Amino acid sequence: MVRCLCLSLVVVLALPVSSAAVQVTTLGGNKVDIFSRGELLDVVALLQAAGAKVGFSAASGSYVASREANEVHFTPGGSLAVINGELASLPGPVRTLEGRVVATVETASALLKPLGLRLLSGPGGLTLLPLGAVPVVEASLRTSGDSATLLLSGFEERPQVRVEVDGVRLVFAEAVQLASTPRSDGVLAGVQVQERELRFLLAAGWQVTGSEFADNPLRLTVNLVRQAPATPRAATRTQPLVVLDPGHGGDDEGAKGPSGVLEKNLTLTLSRRVAGYLQRAGVAVRLTREGDEALGLADRVAVANRLQADCFVSIHVNAATARGARGAETYFMSAEPSDSEAAQAAARENAPAGPVQLILWELAHVANLEASSRLALELQTRLNQLSGIRDRGVKQAPFAVLTGATMPAVLVEVGFLSNPEEEVRLSSPAEQERLAATLAEGILAFLRNRPSPPPNP
Numbered sequence: 475m476v477r478c479l480c481l482s483l484v485v486v487l488a489l490p491v492s493s494a495a496v497q498v499t500t501l502g503g504n505k506v507d508i509f510s511r512g513e514l515l516d517v518v519a520l521l522q523a524a525g526a527k528v529g530f531s532a533a534s535g536s537y538v539a540s541r542e543a544n545e546v547h548f549t550p551g552g553s554l555a556v557i558n559g560e561l562a563s564l565p566g567p568v569r570t571l572e573g574r575v576v577a578t579v580e581t582a583s584a585l586l587k588p589l590g591l592r593l594l595s596g597p598g599g600l601t602l603l604p605l606g607a608v609p610v611v612e613a614s615l616r617t618s619g620d621s622a623t624l625l626l627s628g629f630e631e632r633p634q635v636r637v638e639v640d641g642v643r644l645v646f647a648e649a650v651q652l653a654s655t656p657r658s659d660g661v662l663a664g665v666q667v668q669e670r671e672l673r674f675l676l677a678a679g680w681q682v683t684g685s686e687f688a689d690n691p692l693r694l695t696v697n698l699v700r701q702a703p704a705t706p707r708a709a710t711r712t713q714p715l716v717v718l719d720p721g722h723g724g725d726d727e728g729a730k731g732p733s734g735v736l737e738k739n740l741t742l743t744l745s746r747r748v749a750g751y752l753q754r755a756g757v758a759v760r761l762t763r764e765g766d767e768a769l770g771l772a773d774r775v776a777v778a779n780r781l782q783a784d785c786f787v788s789i790h791v792n793a794a795t796a797r798g799a800r801g802a803e804t805y806f807m808s809a810e811p812s813d814s815e816a817a818q819a820a821a822r823e824n825a826p827a828g829p830v831q832l833i834l835w836e837l838a839h840v841a842n843l844e845a846s847s848r849l850a851l852e853l854q855t856r857l858n859q860l861s862g863i864r865d866r867g868v869k870q871a872p873f874a875v876l877t878g879a880t881m882p883a884v885l886v887e888v889g890f891l892s893n894p895e896e897e898v899r900l901s902s903p904a905e906q907e908r909l910a911a912t913l914a915e916g917i918l919a920f921l922r923n924r925p926s927p928p929p930n931p
């Protein structure tokens with residue numbers, strides 16, 4: 475026996491809630507306030523703000539909104555609409571509230587769509603946009619054995635690239651659409667499109683090793699590799715892997731130059747340039763952050779540990795009270811600062827590592843000390859040659875960002891942002907290229923000169 479249980483729900487809104495409004499930016503860029511209560515907003519006012527003509531038929535009890543050649547009929551109390559003569563269901567009902575016709579943003583969007591419009595939710599309110607104005611992102615995948623590349627194009631502004639444990643997330647400045655889902659090829663586990671975000675989920679074993687933008691036309695390449703989880707890395711990885719850490723990010727701006735250049739931006743630009751040189755030399759590179767996002771110190775080195783990187787290089791720009799200070803300095807981890815300047819640098823760059831952390835680190839990673847000092851020396855020697863300065867050298871300091879690294883790890887201060895001349899020099903793309911090439915050469919020399927790994931037991 476089948477029992478049919480029909481529930482009729484009556485929602486009584488008896489609370490005397492004060493009226494609120496949501497700000498809507500029209501196609502012409504005007505801002506209008508539209509009545510809203512909770513998730514509901516006045517759809518008649520919204521359609522009028524969108525430039526639609528809205529009429530009411532007392533005979534049918536329904537509204538009709540028209541714009542250009544399109545027409546949408548909807549009825550308060552109903553979840554159906556007639557769109558250009560065809561019956562269609564809406565995501566939710568259109569209701570009446572305090573003498574107004576209201577619906578959720580989702581339902582309102584469904585009424586706007588046949589009129590050639592869409593609604594974008596943002597922190598400042600809602601924005602009406604023509605449907606066609608949404609960038610359509612083209613995505614394709616190229617696979618070759620244990621590596622793959624995800625190629626993305628069709629956008630005019632660089633999205634933020636956020637590498638996640640199970641994939642990569644692109645955050646655009648405005649809503650985007652995806653032209654078509656790329657074939658998975660056993661590499662992609664799924665693709666999600668949500669307003670301003672595109673998320674590519676990777677199949678088990680696949681990881682992002684780096685990404686690179688190219689211009690004219692703007693496009694993004696995301697490099698992927700498959701790592702066999704059960705086998706030792708020396709046996710599976712054909713390419714060395716370097717993790718570069720652009721210092722600071724997000725609210726943490728780092729040092730600021732006299733004319734306003736921010737360390738967090740310089741470190742990211744430089745890291746991208748270094749990554750370019752290393753990749754062209756056949757080295758896999760991963761950045762700890764791909765955009766202007768805040769990242770905890772522990773998370774930075776965790777990226778390198780998880781990927782079992784061959785080395786970790788944290789890139790920074792120095793600041794000093796002496797405005798004339800110039801040149802680069804390279805640090806590697808040590809419980810004892812090599813001098814008072816080194817202690818100050820560690821204190822400025824991050825909360826210095828605490829004693830317990832340091833003891834654990836020293837016990838676990840004494841073996842990396844020697845390699846870290848070699849990496850630091852390869853970098854510092856070249857940086858001194860580049861700047862013609864001899865007196866700055868390799869230093870040791872308890873940098874929290876290096877604590878916990880399970881591989882050779884160093885922190886480079888490429889110059890002094892506090893020095894107005896260095897600020898200009900470091901901001902020049904030509905100088906950044908020279909600096910990036912120098913850093914890459916140092917890293918490559920370190921990788922080449924490593925003692926060969928002991929055979930696996």
Ligand SMILES: [Zn+2]
Nearest residue numbers: 721728790791
């Ligand atoms: Zn810094």
